[in-house]
Amino acid sequence: MKKLLLAFFLIFLIGIFFLNYNYPFFTKKIGRWSVGFTFVEAPLEKPNIDEKHLISYVEVDTLLKSEGNYIADPFFIFKDKTFYLFTELKGKNNANIALFTSSNGLDYKYEGVVIDEDFHLSYPQVFRHKSEIYMLPETKQSGNVLLYKAIDFPTKWEIVDTLIRNRKLKDATILLEKNLMVAVDDHMNQLIFESDSLHGEWKESKRFDGRRGNETRPGGRFFKFQNDWYLPVQDRTYGYGSGISIYKLKESEEKISLDISEKRFLQEVPEVKWFNRGMHHLDIQQVENRYYTVYDGDRNLDGEQSFQIWRTLKYNFYDLFN
Template sequence: MNLFHKLHDKLFLKQWNVGVIKGDIAEMIRSKKFNYEVKWLHLSDKKQFFADPFIVHANKDGSLLILVEDFTDGDGYGKISVIERRPDNAYDISIALDTKDHLSYPQVFEHEGRIFVIPESASAHKVDCYEFDPATKKISFVQNLADFPLVDATMLKYHGKYWLFGTLPKPEDLTSLVIYHADNLFGPYKPHSRNTVKYSISGTRPAGAFFEVDGNLYRPAQNCSEYYGKTIVINKVEKLDEHEYSESFFMEIRPEKLQDYNFCVHTLNAKNGFIIIDGLKRHFMPAYKLGSFIRKLST
């Protein structure tokens, strides 16, 4: 964006929201088409947003248990909340984790019958592993995985090893993909010998968990070449070991055909016949945005 468009963009309040799709991600891959009806959660407050959704449980009737970044403009940091979505698209929400540092992207990773969560905490310069308790709907700390910042850390178990993908912190958070690997979920993690394994503003920053279709591994990633989180690129993993990593462009998911929250789309996950995304709506609120800017200057 040029300077005018950047300044104009600051007059909008950005609101992400979660959309639920009844659909098979394998069929999406086989057809290379993303053409679904999206049911967006109801958000009554323009200053609140839900982003980075991951599915914990999905029942065939449409009741879902979802972890999200829960952020309210003015709070200054995000929390991880659990959404209990009912078949009629109504939902209950409660805070599952609040560390007082910014949290987002709560990747869900199932391992040996336990549900682990690896939220992004790059601002705290670490990667921590937590466990989700379905009975209490709370998240508790388990172990530190790394003492370095990793943006949108995404765990993968592949060929007997544990792989931790993410991008470097700002100003390289949109462009520089790095990988760490370990023989055990809890480490120690070693850097990939080819780090940085990918450098591009298109299709690099993680946009959801890996998934497998017909024996092929796919990695969702953000395309930020037009705007932050504008579209999702689905990459096909061609090679992954301790010495090599390669992936190729497979398809792109654009937001324009979505209803309502259709300015950007930057997370995609799936489970048990449901696909979940987040979409961005911009609200033109120049007076509110100017007031927020003045308040920040005075603090």
């Protein structure tokens, strides 16, 4: 009996070790987010992240003359020799969409809130289409995927279409060159939708088998490199928003897939206090003859940790599902 109990105990310990190895029970507590930016030579070149090229949450507190604010989910568009940087702006109430501008991509000026709704807004994915400028932010709390159009760029926007109705989706990320959209639901099911145009009928793709769990939630705009399309995806190995992995889009008439290309392309940067816990967003685009990238990360002030047994069990189970 003692040998049997010892065997069960050893199996239990091995199981706990395995579960903890994949997704640790203890992770650093999430802090407040800041946004960084820099130029790079190529899209898959890791950016040089330092404290000189960022907008910290402390700066945001100073700008807003209040405490407890942060910015995250940065997207940019380059127009008329100006960088327009749109971010989620979170304070005590619902998050809004804020704007920063720069003439050189290094020194930014805060321009204020440009979209304010009764529901939470984030992920301000801004893009051009047929000489117009649109934004597809996360509007999950509205119960729909809402499309905004710039009526007077960059400060005036209005809802012009509902791309997907009655679906609570997170971070819907569009690729108009392929008429595809990737999103996740509240159960971390990765979904792909297809349409014949931006304003067409978006339907869930039958060519995509789907995934569930870690590395399913989009973490930034699709980007093209050497004729292939890539999607930043959030990695949760060490807790929410602990890293960004890069997935390559593969498509045929019968099948669509997203396959891992760069595991944890971005992650915590211990030497930069603002990003010392993790990173969860990336936007990279070509600007004239160079590439420019924006990203975010958060700060753990005192090493405080969170115990997340349910997260560990859930994501290990999802890996088996996949």
